[in-house]
Amino acid sequence: MPASPAQTASAPLPPGSLGLPIIGETLKFLNDPDFADKRRAEYGDIFKTRILGRPTVFMMGPEANRFILSSHMDHFSWREGWPATFRELLGESLFLQEGEQHRRNRKLLMPAFHGRALENYFATMVTIAQRYLDTWRQQETITAFPALKQLTFEIASTLLIGSQPGALTQQLSAWFEELTNGLFTLPLNLPGLPYAKALHARDRLLAHIEQVVQERMDHPTDDALGLLVQSRDENGDRLTLEELKAQALLMLFAGHETTTSMLASMLLALAQHPAILKTCRLEQDALAISGKLNLEQLKQMPYLEQVIKEVERMYPPVGGGFRGVVKPFEFNGYHVPAGWQALYQMRSAQYDPNCFPEPDRFDPDRFGPDRAEHKRTEFSLVGFGGGPRVCLGLAFAQMEMKIVMALLLRHYDWQLLPDQDLSLQRVPTLRPRSGLEIRVGARSEV
Ligand code: HEM
Structure with a gap:
C-alpha cells in the first residue's frame, strides 16, 4: 500500500533492471509491445527500468493509477514528465502547466468545453460529419484513419478557431501531421529530419493562430477561441496573446488525433461483432422514429455509450502518461527518489481480469447498469x-463520437476490405497498421 514520504528512506528501490548506461532499455521499450506486461509478470505492480535517458518506474494497475492521478499527484510533475519534444512543440500550454498556473488556466478554458458552449457545437458537428459520410459513400473504398482525421480536424478547427472548410484547413491539417510526427522522434533540428519539419510546422501554425487571435480580440465570436479571448480569471485578468496561442495550439492538437483513433477502433470493433452492431442499430432506429438526430436524442443512447466505453477500455488511443517525480515516495513498499520518471499505463488496469473479467473479449454489456464493472474498482478505466486533471475535452470528444456513430449507424453500412494488416500500432495514437481500409455504402438492412 502507498505510504507517506516520511516512511520512504529505509525502503528498497523497486525491482527491475536499469539496463545499459544512458540508453537503458529504451530500444526494448519502443520495439516490444509486451515490454511492460513481461516485467509486471516478473516483478509486480512497480518495477524500475531506464528509458529515454532517465531512471523510470512503471506503476501498474488501478491502485497505481489512483496514486499518480489523484491521491499523490503533488509528488509528480507533468512538465518534468513529458519528453522534451512535447515541451518544445506544444509550448506553454495547459498540458505542461502545474500548480496555480494550471488551476487558473484550466478554469479559464473549461467553459469552452462544457454546458452551453458544447450544445452550441452540436449543429456544426452534425453538418460536417454528414458531409464527410456522404463523400465516403461515393468513393469506391476509403482508408478510415486518415479520412476520419480530416473529419475530426475540420470539426476541431471550425469549432475551436473558427476555420472555414477548404484549402487553408487542409494546410493546417498537414502542418499538424508534421507536428505530431515530431513528438516521437529524436529532437534533432537538422534540415530534412522530422523534428526540423515539426518545428517549422509549429511556427506556421502559431503564425496562423496569432492572426486569428488578433481577429477575435477585435471581434469576439462564439467559437472556443472567441470564448477564451473574452474569459477572465478571479482577478479580472485575461489570457495574454502568447498564452492564447499556446492553448489554442494544444486544443487543436488534442482535439482530433485521439478522437480519430477511437472512432477508427469503433468501426473496426463493430464490423467484427455483427450482433453488437445490430443492437446499436436497433437503439438508433428507435430514436430515429422521433425525427432527425438532435441534442435530446444524444442523451438517450445508453448502449452506444457502453460501446464507446468498451472501445476506450480495449483500444485506448493514448497508451500512458509520463510524470517527473518531484517528491520522493513509497509505493507497495518500494522507495522512488525525486528526479526519476514515472509512467502509468491505461492497459495495466483495463486488461486486468480482476477489474474486467475476460478482458480480451469485446463486451459492451460489462458497462451495463447490472454489471457496471468500471464502478467496482476506482481508476480501472482511465482512457481519458x-x-x-482528467481530459479537458472528454465531453467534447464523447459528443463528437456519438454524433459520427449515430449518423453512420442510421444511414450507412461499412465493411472491412480483405487482406489488410489489422495489427495495432500504438504510436503516436493507437490504430490498425493498414489505416483500416473500408467500403462505405448506403444502409441496406432495414
Ligand atoms: C477520444 C478522445 C480523447 C482521448 C482518449 C483523450 C485522452 C486524454 C488523456 C489520457 C489525458 C491525460 C493524460 C495524462 O494523464 O498524462 C488527456 C488530457 C487532456 N486532454 Fe484529452 N483526450 C481526448 C480528446 C480531447 C479533446 C477533444 C480535447 C480538447 C479539445 C482534449 C484536451 C485535453 C487537455 C487540454 C488535456 C490536459 C488536461 C489537464 O492537464 O488539465 N482531449 N486527454
Whole structure:
C-alpha cells in the first residue's frame, strides 16, 4: 500500500533492471509491445527500468493509477514528465502547466468545453460529419484513419478557431501531421529530419493562430477561441496573446488525433461483432422514429455509450502518461527518489481480469447498469486519464463520437476490405497498421 514520504528512506528501490548506461532499455521499450506486461509478470505492480535517458518506474494497475492521478499527484510533475519534444512543440500550454498556473488556466478554458458552449457545437458537428459520410459513400473504398482525421480536424478547427472548410484547413491539417510526427522522434533540428519539419510546422501554425487571435480580440465570436479571448480569471485578468496561442495550439492538437483513433477502433470493433452492431442499430432506429438526430436524442443512447466505453477500455488511443517525480515516495513498499520518471499505463488496469473479467473479449454489456464493472474498482478505466486533471475535452470528444456513430449507424453500412494488416500500432495514437481500409455504402438492412 502507498505510504507517506516520511516512511520512504529505509525502503528498497523497486525491482527491475536499469539496463545499459544512458540508453537503458529504451530500444526494448519502443520495439516490444509486451515490454511492460513481461516485467509486471516478473516483478509486480512497480518495477524500475531506464528509458529515454532517465531512471523510470512503471506503476501498474488501478491502485497505481489512483496514486499518480489523484491521491499523490503533488509528488509528480507533468512538465518534468513529458519528453522534451512535447515541451518544445506544444509550448506553454495547459498540458505542461502545474500548480496555480494550471488551476487558473484550466478554469479559464473549461467553459469552452462544457454546458452551453458544447450544445452550441452540436449543429456544426452534425453538418460536417454528414458531409464527410456522404463523400465516403461515393468513393469506391476509403482508408478510415486518415479520412476520419480530416473529419475530426475540420470539426476541431471550425469549432475551436473558427476555420472555414477548404484549402487553408487542409494546410493546417498537414502542418499538424508534421507536428505530431515530431513528438516521437529524436529532437534533432537538422534540415530534412522530422523534428526540423515539426518545428517549422509549429511556427506556421502559431503564425496562423496569432492572426486569428488578433481577429477575435477585435471581434469576439462564439467559437472556443472567441470564448477564451473574452474569459477572465478571479482577478479580472485575461489570457495574454502568447498564452492564447499556446492553448489554442494544444486544443487543436488534442482535439482530433485521439478522437480519430477511437472512432477508427469503433468501426473496426463493430464490423467484427455483427450482433453488437445490430443492437446499436436497433437503439438508433428507435430514436430515429422521433425525427432527425438532435441534442435530446444524444442523451438517450445508453448502449452506444457502453460501446464507446468498451472501445476506450480495449483500444485506448493514448497508451500512458509520463510524470517527473518531484517528491520522493513509497509505493507497495518500494522507495522512488525525486528526479526519476514515472509512467502509468491505461492497459495495466483495463486488461486486468480482476477489474474486467475476460478482458480480451469485446463486451459492451460489462458497462451495463447490472454489471457496471468500471464502478467496482476506482481508476480501472482511465482512457481519458483521471482525477483533477482528467481530459479537458472528454465531453467534447464523447459528443463528437456519438454524433459520427449515430449518423453512420442510421444511414450507412461499412465493411472491412480483405487482406489488410489489422495489427495495432500504438504510436503516436493507437490504430490498425493498414489505416483500416473500408467500403462505405448506403444502409441496406432495414
Ligand atoms: C477520444 C478522445 C480523447 C482521448 C482518449 C483523450 C485522452 C486524454 C488523456 C489520457 C489525458 C491525460 C493524460 C495524462 O494523464 O498524462 C488527456 C488530457 C487532456 N486532454 Fe484529452 N483526450 C481526448 C480528446 C480531447 C479533446 C477533444 C480535447 C480538447 C479539445 C482534449 C484536451 C485535453 C487537455 C487540454 C488535456 C490536459 C488536461 C489537464 O492537464 O488539465 N482531449 N486527454
